[in-house]
Each structure stands twice: as structure tokens, then as C-alpha cells.
Amino acid sequence: MSDLARQLSSDLAPVQRGLVLRRLLFGLGGGLAASIVLVLLILGPRPDMSGAMDTAMFWMKLLYPLSLVAIALLAAERLARPAASARSRLAWLPLPFVLVALLALVVFILAQPAARETILMGQSARVCPFIVLASAVPPLAGLVWAMRGLAPTRLAETGAVIGLAAGGAGAFAYAWHCTEAGAPFLAIWYTLGIAAAALLGGLIGPRTLRW
């Protein structure tokens, strides 16, 4: 048995700080890049890209998912460590949801009654959550890979948190194609797709994240 201690300590490489976050970023980045390429190749960039870039909603649709990615990733960085708690980092999670929901509510109330259905349902409400979920699969795969090399001990919770990060990344990728410009649309249909990705992560966590 003492052989094992000797074997493991021979050719010992130093460990750098920040390894956990770097590994998670690497997995997420690989998956996100794949998702963006797939969205642009299969669905194509939105045709009105240059005009849309002057609108606040274009940036909102990128910023909202990105803020969720950031919070979930920081929480995952804690969950990847045995005996560490992610609670203080997850405490930030409601913020983006609440802000976007409030914005959506204000926009909806201020809109002309006739325009309300358009800003709520747009042209693509029926497919949006599914495409967001599908776009979340490559980043989720990347994050599962990253997490398997780390040491999460709460597998369902960890799965849900990396699912959330993947959902945010999927929504970010899809936003380069999607032409919807209603804040209520973003608040409902994007959020639904992201939540589905978190649920998926929570379901597959206990099986896929074991070590």
C-alpha cells in the first residue's frame, strides 16, 4: 500500500492556482464556440445584423444570458471542490432574472395593446426554447467533461448549475440568429430554454458527474 504513496508522489508536477476555473472556462469555451459555429452555419446570422447592433435589445439578448453564465460558472467553481459551499455565489442568481422580468413588464405595460402580442410571442416563440436548449448541448458537454476532472460532491446541484451555465451559453449563441426584439419575448422564451437546460443538467448530473 505504501507503494501507492510512492508511485503517486514520483514525478510530482506543481499545481497552479486557478486550475478549477480555467478548466471550467476551457470546457465552456469549447462548447460555446461549437454552438456559435453551428447556429451561424445551420440557421445563419440574422439578416439585419448591422442595423440591429444599434438597438439596445440586441445587446440585452447577449448580456442577459452572459450574466447567467458568469454567475453559474462562479458557483460551479465552488461546487467543483469538496466541502465548499456555492451558496454565497448563487445568491446573485435572481438578479438578472428579476431585472429582465421587470424590464419586460414595463415594456409590456407601456406598449400599445395591439402591439402586445408581437412583443410577447414574436414570430418564433414556439421554437425559441427548443433551439436554446439544443444550443446548450455542446456547452453542457464541455462543462460535464471539465467537471469530471474535478471533484463535485453534490452531483444533482452541480449538474443543474452547469446546465444553467450551458443554457445561458446556448441562448447567447442563438441570439446571433434570432431577430426577436421584445423584452417580454426574451424574459419568457429565452428564460424557458435556459431553465430547461438547467433541468437537463440536474437530471443527468448524478450519472454523468460521478468520479
Add this chain to the structure above:
Amino acid sequence: MQTAEADLKALMLAGLAGDAAAYRLLLESLQQQLAAFFRRRLAGDLSEVDDLVQEALIAIHTRRGTYDRSQLFTAWTYAIARYKLIDHFRRKGRAKSVPLEDQALFVADESSSVEARLDIERAMATLPAATQSLIRDIKLREFSNAEAAASRNMSETAAKVAVHRGIKKLMTFLGAEPEKRP
């Protein structure tokens, strides 16, 4: 306990910086403590204990990058040992969680041992008063069955049976299956 944490953490930090000698010393020390930890929890089966020690030690090594230098090193190690134990039980389909957290790996985890004591107290309260005092005398104060029985005017067999039933009830209450000898 304080010195175990400080010593082991110093060795770990040296190991993370690439000091193979310190790291080997750390692994050898952990090996012994892990063996004691798993032996207590598995009640017997030595081959299982060896497998688990090996598995936990390899996990500690390959996942040493997840140790956060601001964390207690013993808490990190304990969490890995506990995870491996739960995983072991889950694989064998024996129990869903590790019950009776009364002895932490390094007896460092104060809060969980207090919790465990409270759990046991609550479980004890469900037993008849006579059985409770029997269990306390025999299992905690280490009176012999004969001594405990004599002080109560009951036969030794009756005392043994009462304790056995009481423990079984405690285990059920705490959500563990009574131990089965293979």
C-alpha cells in the same frame, strides 16, 4: 486536532508546489487515517477497506487541484473520503447516505458530530426508558451485560435481547439498515 490540520496543510501546500518528499509523507499519513476511517464505517471487510483507501488516495492525488488553499485541508480530505464511502454504498445498493456521522475523519468536523449526537438523542427518546438506560450502561459506560442485568434484577439474556431490539429500533429510526454479517 489543530496540529493535525496545520501539519497536513503544510505538507499539502508543499506538495502542490511540487515538493515530492513532503507530498509522499502526506499521502502516507492520509493512507493510515483513511484506513481507520473506512474500517470504522465498514465494520470488518478488510478487502473493501483496502480498495476504498486506494480509491480515495488516488482521487485525492488526481483531484488535488480542487483544494482551495483558504479551506481547511482536513475538511477537504474528509469530504472526499465521505464521497467515496457514499459512492461505495450506492454501488452496493446498501444505503442511500452515510448515517451516524459521529466520528469525522480527523474528529475536526465539530458541527456534524454535534448534529449526529442530537440525532441519536432524538432516536433514543423513542425507546422505553428502561431500554434507554440499559443501552447507556452497556454501550456507553461499558458495563458488562451481566453487571447491567444484575443491577436491574433481570436475566443476562433478557438484557441482551432488550439491548439488541433497542439498537435495531435506533438504526431503523436513523434510516440505516441493521448490520448483517455475511
